[in-house]
Amino acid sequence: MKYKKPVCECGGELQTTAAYCCDIIYNINSNGKKAKKPKYSTDTQDGEHLECKSCDNAYFIEIDDKSRIIRGEEYDII
Numbered sequence: 001m002k003y004k005k006p007v008c009e010c011g012g013e014l015q016t017t018a019a020y021c022c023d024i025i026y027n028i029n030s031n032g033k034k035a036k037k038p039k040y041s042t043d044t045q046d047g048e049h050l051e052c053k054s055c056d057n058a059y060f061i062e063i064d065d066k067s068r069i070i071r072g073e074e075y076d077i078i
């Protein structure tokens with residue numbers, strides 16, 4: 001079966017959204033000061049879901065048997 005991109009109830013395009021936790025990491029220089037350039041670590045992520053570009057609807061992300069994104073149940077944004 002040909003893949004169809006997931007769409008919202010309203011017909012709008014869906015895109016994935018997730019909240020990322022970002023650690024900002026500084027090395028300590030030999031003079032005891034923080035390095036100027038931080039490193040960012042964004043390995044944790046939470047609540048990834050689909051959001052409509054046109055309205056406020058949101059849906060869970062489901063994956064089909066070929067690992068493609070399809071629309072799941074409605075998702076309540078807290």
Ligand SMILES: [Zn+2]
Pocket residue numbers: 008009010011012052053054055056057
């Ligand atoms: Zn919509």
